[in-house]
Amino acid sequence: MWQVVYIASSKEEADNILKIMEKEGFMLQIDDAGSGSYQIKVPAIEAEEAYSCLHKNF
Numbered sequence: 001m002w003q004v005v006y007i008a009s010s011k012e013e014a015d016n017i018l019k020i021m022e023k024e025g026f027m028l029q030i031d032d033a034g035s036g037s038y039q040i041k042v043p044a045i046e047a048e049e050a051y052s053c054l055h056k057n058f
Contacts, residue, residue, distance in 0.1 A: 002029055002041040005051045014038035020057055026050050 008014035014030050017040055021028050026049075029041040042050040 001044045003044040003047040004039045004041050005047055006040040006054055007033060008038040008040060010036060011038060014040060017054070017058070021050065021053065024053050024057075026053070 006017060008017060008030075018028055018030060021040075021042075026042055026046060028050075031039045031041060033039045040054075
């Protein structure tokens with residue numbers, strides 16, 4: 001099961017997050033949420049750690 005940890009406001013922002021989070025060892029999915037927004041998803045078991053990593057890097 002995947003959990004949304006962030007909603008990016010552009011494809012560029014989503015791609016930047018993807019690169020950084022993959023370097024940290026996270027597996028991610030990016031889904032188009034419509035209106036130019038993108039959902040950043042991680043496996044639910046990694047959600048809390050991924051959320052913390054996002055806040056440290058962004």
